[in-house]
Amino acid sequence: MSTHIPVLIIGGGLNGLTAAALLAHQGMGCMVVERHADTSIQYKFAGISPRSMEIFRCLGLENEIRAKRTGDQQGGGIARARNLADPDIRWAGPAWSDASSYSPTQPATCDQHVLEAILRHYAERGGADIRFNTDFSSLEQDPATVHAVIRNRETGKEETVVADYLIAADGANGTLREKLGIDRKGPGVLQHWMSIIFDTDLSPEIGGRPFTSCFVSDLNATITPRPGGRWLLAQQYFPERGEQPEDFDRDRCRDLVEQAAGRSGIKAELVDARSWEMAAFVADRFRAGRCFLIGDAAHLMPPTGAFGGNSGVHDAHNLAWKLAMVVRSEANASLLDSYDAERRPVIASTLAQALARLQQWFKDPPGRLPPAVDIVDDYDVVFGQRYDTGALMPEAAAPDRSFEPVAELAGLPGTRAPHLVIEREGEKLSTLDLFGRDFVLLADDANWHAAADRLRESAGVPLACHVFGSSGDLDAPEGRWPSAYGVGDGGAVLIRPDGFVAWRAPSAETGIEGRLVQVLDEIGVRVGHRDAARR
Template structure:
């Protein structure tokens, strides 16, 4: 991007988001929840009709629950409750090669207030996120293409083109978020390279409509592998049993995408279902690459990459969408704090410092799982495979937005820790505990975290609470304060043990639920200590 001094822009917005896929819509939703005015543009006419990503883990649902969409998602997913078979068949109507039942998900009630995995596809999730974002005031424009983004010291200028009418408008934004996917133009426009194994294989997804009741014979598959002379791929079906997706591998050099005409796709679907002459309507085909890539940086000036624009994760383990949504959540609260004047702009530098190592480590985990699944594992790297809960819950941030304990500052830590061993260390997600609220409700420690940082103090730490309120009044920093025994009470587990502080200690929790700092006990001059901590974590001392 080159400097631009053009004046007279027709639209202005604090944040411009490009791409209304799962991550772009999540970005819009989180920004809306924080009250950040923004514009989201998407070149396609509406949300995706392709299932693409499937399933959200409890950590992701924690974030979405806070903004008010979990109930709607669970309702939408109710029809998939019985889709529990993992099968390999010659065709749906043909012989079974092997069919097993997927084990029940591990109980995570001891580490999260959200105790289940959401089994739902991207095409069904996106409309729910869109509806909620608009309820919260998001300006979302489909059929709108971003062109010629140019940034200078104060913002980004771009042209927005209406793909239906050809009309163009100029827009000026303070920040640009690229959620435009693995093939998006913003990253390439910035000249940001990607590192990693690269393309593993080329895939085509065929979305179709057909009556699958008969061939399914009462079965409901979560995963169904097709293996016959015409089709070697994966067939998925929805809860209506009238819509499916066939995913196959192809070689673009010998078998180009253009060869997949509606007629050929119809025959492939019929072969996969095992019913010659089956009435099939091909709704769409989508070529895509299974790849392992991470951008060399997640930010360039006032432009930020999220989701597949930042990292392409092999679809093994279901990490891609979950990691992207967590990217968006991390960035949204920081942008909100900067735009409200609560934080210095240097806080935004912690987005790359925190999320890129997570993205890199998650790509590696997916690649290790893929190697094991394809029989190419068995080497020393197998010992490095982390369980799914550790990947989703157990990562740790090291950045200027975290003040590490002195004994932890130079200690090497694993990429992913068992979430049941997390103990309130700065840079980790605050442990989940059920607490009693003053109105008789039972709330999670995570539910106490809202749009502002939260100081949570021990049962005998009134000095920390008084200091926090005094600092907030004097500096104008928005800060929530909760004291154990006064505002909330313990239920089963000890809050002090879980967070690693005494009754006179305190923990500062960021709006994303991660511990920014803790003091294991009382300290002299707590007001001065807290002011220094907040100025450091929010980069106010660098403004």
């Protein structure tokens, strides 16, 4: 028995389900294969960056995620103390600061087991075929398709899946990267940790102040409260000293929780304890033929900075629209080359920032950590990612820095489009709310709109246009639109479906339609295609 689908996703964790949801948003069919029987029960990811929340907002999931939140990244501080009873508490700011100057949304806390269920439901509503309790057995690819054999773990029934493309989202311990012959480089395994989930009656406050997490220096561990009293203790251990995961039985875990609390006699009932390696790797390439790596399958980074899981969300966001357009013949297959060209350099820079924070926050007895780079602001890493080559028209030599300062984002091609509060038919929204499915052209001259309409209607180009001013559908306060995006009167900016700037015309141009055709062609969009089923 064989099944044909556009995209096969191996791995039904956070990043695989995000990819499925984004493909569903594009109207693109996919199948997700996951060996576990259900979504995660471990608190492997919780802090959703505001950039990731922008992506989930695009899917219409922001309110549901906030309604089901499992903490408050902004309501509690980050503490450092010998233990929770230590009177000498050192406080840092919240895990994520206020993002309203840069984004229409704020960060959120939603533990992975809750977020995965939300994404799974959204993807399934959009037509995704999600197969839990299913093994991926083998893979072959030819120039036109990918052939994979999957097996239901309960019935043993095998099935051959034929897909146009495959996304490897099988995580740090997956096998697909090696099967595809892709090596990886980096500092390697840095530290060994146990994630201990336990039920407790401890207070989520220290000295009357709520805390998001506390670094416990007595243990070289972090303790994180959760609503309902099911907390997480992340405890470092040292195999070179003879310590093993099997040592962390019920009694040992209870003792560790009591040490973290700074007192005995507390409720500390073990729910789950699992080992994991804090590692730093980046795959040599994120693509092999028709197969693409995302998330931990492509890169591993320490959780310091909360960049790891969020980077996987951004991988999926970068890739999904490109796959959808190529499968629909709206773009040339060469567009897919831009995934590796764009994401891999950004990931390398993000990993360096995570490692620098690890050096700053935790002890490194084995001395495995590389020299640290200068730390930049968290929101520069989150919002200021810059693609220097790929599906874009660069304007000049790239600045000599890894990230753009978020406060200076101004429409440079290869950067995320700036957030600007605008009005449409009396309703306030963000410019970012205009992006998500097709290319979007922003302008203040109706001639751009007319050209975009002709290309959309006659040539099937997935392109929408919004015009500022009295002749258009948008208003910006105090005429801020041109300066916010770095253009003058008559200029225009082309935004990709993932909200990154592809190209801009700083001023008015002649031959507008021909210029748009030239730009779209260089990016990889096919002009002259029409998918009647979609339009």
